[in-house]
Amino acid sequence: MTVVNPQTDGLEGGPHEAELAAAGVQLSLATPCVQRRESGATRSVRRLSQSLRADDGFTAVFGVLGVAMVAAFVCSALTLLYLAVIQLFPIAAANALMNTRELDYGEFWLLSQASPPLVGLATAMLLVFSLAYLALALFMVFFRDYALPVSARKAQALKPREAANAPPVATASVRPQQVKPRRRSVPKLRRQSSVLRELVAHDGAYHAYFNMALDLPKLLFQTVSLVTYLSEGFPLPLIHFYATMLVLNWCISFARFLRDARDHRLVVTRLFYLFDLFFAVFAPIVVLAYAYHTFKMDREAFAVREDALSPGSFDRIARLFADPVQVDVFRFGFSHLQLTKLWYIVVKGALNLLALVKWRLIIVHLIRAHHKTVLQRKLGPKACAARDEQASSARAPANRFRVAFGVAVFVSSIAAIVSYTSISIHVSQRNCDTLPQCRVISYRVEHLHETTCPCIVFVDRDLAPKTFDAWMNPPDATTALALAAQSGHLRTVQIINRAVPELPESLRHCHEMEQLILIYTKTQALPEWVREFENMHHLILIYTKTQALPEWVREFENMHHLHVESNFIHYPLHTLPPTVFSNMKRLRLLRFGGAATLTEFPSLRGLEELTMLVFSIPRGLTRLPDFSDLHNLAMLVIADATHLQRLPSLEPLRRLKSFSLLRRNAVCCNGYIDGVCNLTDYQCMPRAGEAPVSCEAARISDADIAVIQRVNGFLCSKNLTSDLSESEPTSVSTDGLCQGVLYRKCSMNGQTGICYNGRMQVIHCDIFGEYERMRRLEIALNVGPPCDHAVEAWLGMNALTTLTLHAAKRTLPRVSLLRATRSFHASAAVAHGDLSKFANNPTVHLKFRKPDGAIVEVDAKKGMSILQVAHANDIDLEGACESSMACSTCHVILEDDVFDELEPACEDEEDMLDMAFGLTHTSRLGCQVFVDESMEGTTVTMPKATRNFYVDGHVPKPH
Incomplete structure (x- = not known):
């Protein structure tokens, strides 16, 4: 029996008195301790100081692996928090991750979202477990005392107070207790509880089976996940990674099951669970990382498309030009992060709860084991001998049954995983070799x-x-x-x-x-x-x-993107069921084109999630459906509505970002827009086979005009001279003029064009100018397909241009290029030749000195750029990059007093000026100098030469 005398052993009132009390040595104090209240800050400091003590510190309890445990818990908490954000905002999260916010107005991925109750349940579950993992980390660092028995915690709480007060006098009445080693033989009535202890305790004889019971649910779920990844056709690198991790996980669990050596610090157990935690929590993120790495989308080139082509253009749909495999890989991977089914939420919750329980058991065991070891060390040699005797009673080596059982469960599972994975890949690849599609x-x-x-x-x-x-x-x-x-x-x-x-x-x-x-x-x-x-x-x-959509199309309740566009010349769309959209409450993108003979468009009631709406060539419509429910609409395009008498109210479109009324539209000349009915205008003039356009007495409201102005919308094309029917490819415009060569110069109907495969059609001669402008802008920004000098010399592609563009590419970082193209898009009305917004501004008289010395006097409006003034007055000042600060072709020389009044040039402008010919101390880019009253009478000098991006006599004109 171990007898401890607090007076003779020097423990009276000492720092180990509390530990002895917790170990079973009870001291009766003659004088009770005087307790003083501590503030919350004092208690926190005390806990932290206790955590850093040499005999009870963090590393003493958990070792080096403790740091990894805390890091893993914090990362798990952050990951689960990120998953909660994904449940609430899947579209925004996907766009932020993949940098696709600007593509298709944020609807590039067309992701689904679960019902609000499931979203709320999944989010709440993830937040709870995120806080739970964070609580584990805090528990390890600051609140380890709470893992000890209540008596031990109360005893430890006395230490600071005893140090501050005089030590109390202990009586001679000491009731010691014996530290007894664990015995295997117990009375019959307690045998059941003993078996339970042998199963649950870390040093129990049957604890291996308890570990297996905790490991198998997670291992089986991960195995089912591998089968799911295989069946959904995940890329082979991901399959191999996941299968390797899974097999390794099974192997480690098998090794733990057979392990006989005592592991007081649970090193192997913690390594396994850390690996398991990484595998379970972070493996899904690996799928997103792979999708991010493999997703290739030339965003700079596509930004040029958006800036150069008309809003609503077929060639601006980014999703159609992206690799469908890359898109599906991300969508499949991202969908596994969305908890859209109740059973999946329950399973994920159960597995996370199981993981938390396992980790809490490990943490509590480590704290109590360390506390017990410290106390036994302080009790002296007899306690250590008792500890050694207890340690000598290790569980028996793995018997044949346990080995056979482990082989049956673990080895067979590993063999099944390897066999299923390899055979399924081989069989599927063999059967699909003849179908490269x-x-x-x-x-x-x-x-x-x-x-x-x-x-x-x-x-x-x-x-x-x-x-x-x-x-x-x-x-x-x-x-x-x-x-x-x-x-x-x-x-x-x-x-x-x-x-x-x-x-x-x-x-x-x-x-x-x-x-x-x-x-x-x-x-x-x-x-x-x-x-x-x-x-x-x-x-x-x-x-x-x-040419017609059947009535049953309305049954597609999960429809997100509906795009129906027919050949308006040969096979026009003529029938749409009046209730075709009645059940499509999740519809977000709606595009209809070529409905030349459709006389009535179905109701748009209930489409509250719609973000993009395009009416292309609805020549038979005289009115459009009401927009009252389209509160989330961001983009509205109406093109070639030749018999549309008026527009529906735009006031409900509170989130509208883009509005375009393009090509031939009756409202642009029947008096509805400007009050002037001009039926001789190209847009309203009579045409064979079409009903005549009539004047309209109604006028667009001031509220609708305010909506269009708020989004800097494009209202009515001007100076049209050609019809869309002329854009249809023919054998002459294809084989005769282009011969399959992209970007070749061509001429048709007296107009110069470019050979291009617009709208994914055959390469043919396009004379409408947009694709030519797009290619020139690509050359100016050095984006898009590589240039062919022999073919594209007429666009300005020569050796000098190549050197200039490479220098510009090095000078302008990626964000600068995107910013440049965005600024061009912001002035879409100007790009289309519409300078009407400056009409009411004050007039300023300017002079241009041409390279040959001739003086041209012009009247400019305040707010116009020098480049816009030049183009508006047929002065040959070049602007190859369309005011994007990616070239120096609009270089001008200003008078000293005007130059001194301007804001300093930005870094991008300075970089372009460095490449300009004839640079002077008052040189600026004409696209960055804006007219104001202080310039009255000034002379703008054009340099003798420029770095000419345009050749063959081409003179840039405003579009």
């Missing part, structure tokens, strides 16, 4: 003895046919699509410039179909069985032969 395949073993290809994503497209015959008579893709659909796993179909007259019957078994994109496919109509695609959220039919 299957860009994503599902890795399954069920087709081991078959030749069926488990295709998920079918892509067959030619974005730039080179000959007229190749475009008019494309290869037939029906057979390949039928083979790909046999397995029933198809989810995405994208076919462009391939013939699919009728959708194959085998496609009807693909009930998981989500995206059906048919562009220039000659498809006659949608078969009725398409209505069975309940998950359809993306339907695009462009220039097919479909």
Whole structure:
């Protein structure tokens, strides 16, 4: 029996008195301790000081692995917090991660969102577990005392007070207790509790089975996740990474199950759970990291598209030009971070709760074991001998049953995982070798003895046919699509410039179909069985032969993007069910084009999530539906509404960011916009086969004008001289003028054009100017496809230009280029030649001195740039980069007094001026100098030469 005398052992009132009391040595004090109240700050400082004591410090309790544990808990808390944000704001989170906020008005990914109750439940669960992981970290650092028994905590709380007061006198009445080693033989009535202890205690004989019971649920869930990743066709690098991590996880768990050596510090256990925590919490983030790394989208080139092309243009839809495989990889990976189903929320919650319980058991065990070790060390040799005797009773080595059981469970599982993964990949790749159009395949073993290809994503497209015959008579893709659909796993179909007259019957078994994109496919109509695609959220039919949408289309309740555009000359859209949008409450993008014979458009009631609305060539419509419910609409485009008498009210469009009324529109000349009815205008003049346009007595309201001005909208095209029907490719405009060569100079109907594959059509001669402007801007900013000097010399592509552009590219960082293009977009009205916003500004008289010395006197309006003034008065001042500060071609020389009054040039302008010819101390870029009254009568001198981006006599004109 161990007897401790507080007086003879020098422990009376000493610092170890509390520990002895907690260990079972009870001292009766003659004089009670006087307790003084402590403030919260004092208690926090005391806890921190106790945490740093040598015998009870953080590292003494947890070791070096404790730092890794705290870091893992904090990272887990932050990760779960990020997942909670994803549940609430999936679209914003995806755009922020992938830098796609500017693409398709933030709707590039077209992500789904769960119902509000599920979103709330998932968010609450993730926040609770995030706080729980953070609480574990704080518990380890500041609140370790709470892991001790109540008596020990009360005893430790006395230490600071005893140090401040005179030590009390202990009586001779000391009731010692014996430190007894653990015994295996217990009375019969306590045998059940003893077995439970042997199972739960870290040093118990059956604790290996307890560990296995805790590990198996997580391991099984991770194994099911691997099977899911295989079936959804995740990229092979991700599959290999996940499978390797999973097998390693099973191996570590197996090693723990067979381990016999005592592990008082639980080093192996903690290493396993740290690995498991990384695997479970952070492995899904690896999918997003892979998607981010592999996603290739030339954002600078696409920013040029958005700036150079008209709003609502087909070529501004970023999603159509992106790689569908890269898009689907991100969408699939991101969808696994969204908890959209109740059972998934329950499973994730249970697994996180299990992980927290395991970690709390580990932390409490380490704290109590360390506390016990310290006390035994202080009690002297007899206590240490008792501890050694207890340690000698280690659990028996692994018997044959445990080894056999472990092999049956763990080794068989590992073998099954490796076999299933390798066989499924081999079988699927073998069966899909003959279908290169299957860009994503599902890795399954069920087709081991078959030749069926488990295709998920079918892509067959030619974005730039080179000959007229190749475009008019494309290869037939029906057979390949039928083979790909046999397995029933198809989810995405994208076919462009391939013939699919009728959708194959085998496609009807693909009930998981989500995206059906048919562009220039000659498809006659949608078969009725398409209505069975309940998950359809993306339907695009462009220039097919479909002229009517059936009534059952309204059954697509999950529809996000609906784009129907027909050939308005040969196969115009003429029928839309009046209730086609009645159930599409989640619709966000709606585009209709080529409806030349459609007389009434369906109601838009209930489409509160709609963000983009495009009416293209609705020549048969005399009125548009009401916009009352379109509160979230960000973009509205109306193009070629030749018989639209008036516009619906724009006041409900509170979040509108872009408004465009383009091409021929009756409202632009029937008096509705400006009160002047001019039926001889090109937009309203009579045409064969069309009903005549009549004057309109109603006028656009001041509130609607205010909405258009607020978003700097484009209202009515001016000086139109050609119709959209002239843009249709012909054998002459394709084979005769372009011969399949992009960016070649061509001439048609007396107008100079550029050979380009606009709207994914055959390469043909385009004379409308937008694609030429786009290519010139690409050259100026050194973005987009590489230049061919031999073909694009007429656009200014020569050796001098190449050197200049490379220098500009090095000078202008990525953000500068994007900022430059954004500023050009902000002045869209000016870019289209509309200077009406300066009409009421004061007039300032200016003089231009041309390179030959001639003086031209002009009247300018305050607020116009020198470049705009020059273009408005037919002065040949170049502006190759369209005012984006990516060139020096608008270099001008100012008078000293005017130069001194200007704000200093920014860094971007200075960089461009460094490359200008004839640079003087008063040189500036004409696009950055704006007219005001102080310039009255000043002379602007044009340099003798410029770094000419335009050659062959081309004179830049305002667009």
